[in-house]
Amino acid sequence: MTHPESRGHLLTEQVNPNSNNLDRLTALELVDLFNCEDARTLDAIAKARIPLAQAIELTGKALRQGGRLFYVGAGTSGRLGVLDAAECPPTFCTPPEMVQGIIAGGAAALVRSSEDLEDRKEDGAAAIAQRQINSTDVVVGITAGGTTPFVLGALDAAKVRGATTIYIACVPIEQASVEADIDIRLLVGPEILAGSTRLKAGTVTKMALNILSTGVMVQLGKVYGNRMVDVAVTNHKLHDRSLRILQDLTELNRLEAAQLLESSGKRVKLALLMHWTGLDKEAGARLLESYQGNLRAALNAKNLQA
Structure with a gap:
């Protein structure tokens, strides 16, 4: 040195x-x-x-x-x-x-x-x-x-x-x-x-x-595609971004996206998993945790089970 x-x-x-x-x-x-x-x-x-x-x-x-x-x-x-x-x-x-x-x-x-x-x-x-x-x-x-x-x-x-x-x-x-x-x-x-x-x-x-x-x-699975799906919903701007992510990736309107976000505990990644798989909040959270929070891996595993 x-x-x-x-x-x-x-x-x-x-x-x-x-x-x-x-x-x-x-x-x-x-x-x-x-x-x-x-x-x-x-x-x-x-x-x-x-x-x-x-x-x-x-x-x-x-x-x-x-x-x-x-x-x-x-x-x-x-x-x-x-x-x-x-x-x-x-x-x-x-x-x-x-x-x-x-x-x-x-x-x-x-x-x-x-x-x-x-x-x-x-x-x-x-x-x-x-x-x-x-x-x-x-x-x-x-x-x-x-x-x-x-x-x-x-x-x-x-x-x-x-x-x-x-x-x-x-x-x-x-x-x-x-x-x-x-x-x-x-x-x-x-x-x-x-x-x-x-x-x-x-x-x-x-x-x-x-x-x-x-x-x-x-x-680490903090994104899905190029979306910030692990964003912390801590202010109005980030809440709005979260709703736009949900709307962009699903067929939901803004009100439906807001309801989904609330039902997930304001966790965008979990909200998406719940919407795409039909799992409830607790089951979705367990599935995400088993795949270290990787949404794509959790979705692939759920699809293989189906």
């Missing part, structure tokens, strides 16, 4: 020749430059497709066996991990402990800069110990420049505890080598504003986390 004293050689710290005259650009020229540079994020994701797919498969397997997914980062990287974790419960109705974000400096660092805390490798290790991470868990270390001590300390501690480790960085492996089960490199090049990795590096990291968490939830 490399720990260079100077970070100037890192891809994320280099000067972008395309923006040398940044302070002389018009607003429209700024927008055009950003648009051109941000296009590189798509290519970076495409080149990381294999390790991203491996990360989805390993994480899905771990979570099916009762494991948890942890994102670890500092600054922008940490905030992105916390954001992705926080969006899983309302989107996929996951328990809050299933996907968690760990950021250097804790919750306060979400709204106030605490980048100085990223230099404490021992704090990263302590965060892993505090959450009693074990061999069933997955730990994703996120560090744009690849050298953040807080993240490296967390990954080292996670490996000792037998957890699956995933490393996400925006620098090539020769600039920051790390031992992890899966190594994801998102190479978007130097930033428009030199060293400001909240820009392209942050964007491509958000894209990668979107793919990872959504891919995992698909594998």
Whole structure:
């Protein structure tokens, strides 16, 4: 594992020749430059497709066996991990402990800069110990420049505890080598504003986390087709979305869909199973549970029984 004293050689710290005259650009020229540079994020994701797919498969397997997914980062990287974790419960109705974000400096660092805390490798290790991470868990270390001590300390501690480790960085492996089960490199090049990795590096990291968490939830049976059937019905918007899902996938009108949703305890997935199989709420819930909440698998099993 490399720990260079100077970070100037890192891809994320280099000067972008395309923006040398940044302070002389018009607003429209700024927008055009950003648009051109941000296009590189798509290519970076495409080149990381294999390790991203491996990360989805390993994480899905771990979570099916009762494991948890942890994102670890500092600054922008940490905030992105916390954001992705926080969006899983309302989107996929996951328990809050299933996907968690760990950021250097804790919750306060979400709204106030605490980048100085990223230099404490021992704090990263302590965060892993505090959450009693074990061999069933997955730990994703996120560090744009690849050298953040807080993240490296967390990954080292996670490996000792037998957890699956995933490393996400925006620098090539020769600039920051790390031992992890899966190594994801998102190479978007130097930033428009030199060293400001909240820009392209942050964007491509958000894209990668979107793919990872959504891919995992698909594998866990949290969707049916491309519908969010495990949505948590916690507000008017999500209630409306739930009714539209039921209407789209059945022949029911809005009133009938609302009645079905209520009869299922506001569980869209269960409502669909009840409608398609004729099972009552309790029997449907048992069938879903026996197939780890996978609606398609439960439907296939019921059809085979018929």
